[in-house]
Amino acid sequence: MNKPVNIGYVAFLSVVAALGGLLFGYDTAVISGTISQVTAQFHLDTIESGWYVGCALVGCILGVIVAGKLSDGIGRKWTMIIAAVFFTASGLGCALSETFNELIFWRIIGGAGIGIVSVVCPLYISEISPASHRGRLVSLYQLAITVGFLAAYLVNFYLLEHSATYTSSSALMQKIFGAEVWRGMLGFGALPAVVFLIVSFLLPESPRWLLVKKREGEASETFYKIYGSREEVAFQVNETKQMLLQSTQQQSSFKLLLQPGFRSAVWIGCAIAILGQFMGVNAVLYYGPSIFEASGLSSGDSLFYQSLIGVVNMVTTIIALLIIDKVGRKKLVYFGVSGMILSLVMIGIYFLYSKAWDLSATFLLVCFLAYIFFTAISISAVIFVFLSEMYPTKVRGQAMSIATLSLWIGTFLIGQLTPWMLETLEPSGTFFLFAFMCIPYMLIVWKLMPETAGKSLEEIERFWLKQKTKI
Structure with missing residues (x-):
């Protein structure tokens, strides 16, 4: 409705x-x-x-x-x-x-x-x-x-x-x-x-945080500015309060996060956050220019190629923004990650057979831009959406911190390991590894994540409460 x-x-x-x-x-x-x-x-x-x-x-x-x-x-x-x-x-x-x-x-x-x-x-x-x-x-x-x-x-x-x-x-x-x-x-x-x-x-302060702090009057005022309907304000306040009431059965925030359903949500959030880095996103953004240079594009302006990747990234993110609520988070992941796998495999093939097949460096540039397109329309677009909506209101900040910390740990590791991988596994092996790491990400989203498009935060919270899976 x-x-x-x-x-x-x-x-x-x-x-x-x-x-x-x-x-x-x-x-x-x-x-x-x-x-x-x-x-x-x-x-x-x-x-x-x-x-x-x-x-x-x-x-x-x-x-x-x-x-x-x-x-x-x-x-x-x-x-x-x-x-x-x-x-x-x-x-x-x-x-x-x-x-x-x-x-x-x-x-x-x-x-x-x-x-x-x-x-x-x-x-x-x-x-x-x-x-x-x-x-x-x-x-x-x-x-x-x-x-x-x-x-x-x-x-x-x-x-x-x-x-x-x-x-x-x-x-x-x-x-x-x-x-x-x-x-x-x-x-x-x-x-x-x-x-x-x-x-x-x-x-204004977040109305849901205000309700956690029992400042219902301020929360209602903000909800009214958002919805413009007293009936809807009452519904939003009551729904949030009901979920908070269920949360108070736990003695502490830490115990709340240890509930089977919420514990699963935390682990899943951490998994998709860190796996996203090992699918090559930041490796391409950080080391792309040096890879271009090594492949024969050094005669061009490196800043131009860097800016071109930036433009494709931004434009594709706009497209994702326009369709994410209509298509749904999970379908974007299925489409985008499939394209990422194909693009990464093609990049790996380039480094294996570029000389034998006489592939130009332009071919590599096109594969990189395709990879950025598929990344920006899927995992880059949905990661902060997923992490911001999949945890209970009472401890949403702390739970998201845990998952986001995993993301930054992954960023640090990939930044340190990419030069080593490029040297040890060679570029072809490195990009084939990135392609392989896409598979567990897609399986987690497919089997364990709910489709959250169109659902209220309280509905998503109920989903995790009902989960009995132990992860």
Whole structure:
């Protein structure tokens, strides 16, 4: 049944929360344009250069660990505000750092912001969204990440192109945007961070979190702004309160997560989060340019190919956003992961037989772009949707933190292992392995995950309560 919804208001709230994803994407991708400059500036060796790239992940993991407790304790809104402060401080701190250790410190602070928003932003969108629109609204967060990636590539390109001719009467500005342009690249992220910080104060708190805290009047007011119907407000409040009443039978949040159904949900969430990384997503995004160079595309502009991947990623995410609630999460996974397997196998075949079959490097580029398309329309589009809607209201923040921590652990492992795999297994074996890892992901979604499209968060919670499976 279609329920009345003030979709303009909900869309505004979702876009504001999704700004956290834009900062996530920008802060993650901007590093690629600064590595050589920072290495030269501070005379870094290989280990120090690697620490510069990877230190933000330490902050990420710390941010994910505290995000659940923070969001369940002080609320989704104030947790987002804290993340915005971290991003702002990180951007300014990186731009003004005088020593390498200072730069590392501010990069870790920015990483903590990434970790926090990767939990709380999709969580907030999920809790304020009507069931009929939740998939596409939560997908705004993933879209914002792809926009952040592309923005970082373009900002890096623009600032680098103009750094040689930049002049300013201010010695500081000349240093940031001229002589040491890497400072401008990192510091530019402070601008959208300030916007995110300001507009976050305009957000209402999540009505479902308010009900957990027994602030029914405030929750009802927010629900009314979303639905515009007192009857629907009463229904939403009562349904959430009923599920919370069932949850109170457990003595603690930890015991609630140990219930058979919810324990299964946590394990499944962790499994799809970490498996998604071993299907090659970040390996392609991080090491794609070097793979292109090794395959004979070095004569072209590497930034062009990087930006082309960014454009395909963003456009495909828009398509996924438009269809995710109509097609359903699971069908997108079946379609996309099948295409990923085919694309990865074709990439592996290229590296095995490119010389024997006289395959051009353009063939490889097409396979990579196909892989990005199938990834963006499936696992990248649904992962934050799945994780934000599959846990009970009372402990949703903590449960999502556990699953998101698995995602970041997978990201760290694939970042460390990919160079080793490319050398040991060779590119062909590496991509065949990525293709193989797609199979358990699809089986988990097929056999263990419910189709959540069109279902309220409370209906999804009931599904897990009814599960007797021990995982």
